Amino acid sequence: MHIIEEAARFGSADGAADYRERLRSPGLSLGSYSIPAGAGDPQQPHTEDEVYICLQGRAT
Template sequence: MEIIPADRFAAPDGTAHYVEHLRVPALSVGTYSIPAGGADPQGPHTEDEIYVVLSGRGRFTGGDRTVPVGPGTVLYVPAHEEHRFHDVTEDLVICVMFAPAEGTAG
């Protein structure tokens, strides 16, 4: 077991920041942080993805749908779908799960 200190969630330079915590062939899990007012530069992934918002507030657009997000919001993004967080009003900390592991579905 690994205990992950909360300061590892913080974006070190005020930009979006992803830290992977677990990788096995079937999935990978990490934390993604975006500071208030920050941008989400990510593009579509080759794997399905689940986001669980742990803290913070903002909005999320996936495909043609935009929704508000806050603690407890769970989002599913199918592989290859355009998506991003935006209008971040409170620092976001998000648990991210990829299946299979990020970058392996090519």
């Protein structure tokens, strides 16, 4: 088992959108991406499969 010490820490100190990679292996990258309420998502489409989990509010 791999324990990710900072897994419960989200967001940046200045409140901007923030991505943090938490785990990387040859076939998988796991990260958390925090976006402030009401902010847009500046990411562009990419080729990797993704799973989204919305902890508060709603995602569209």
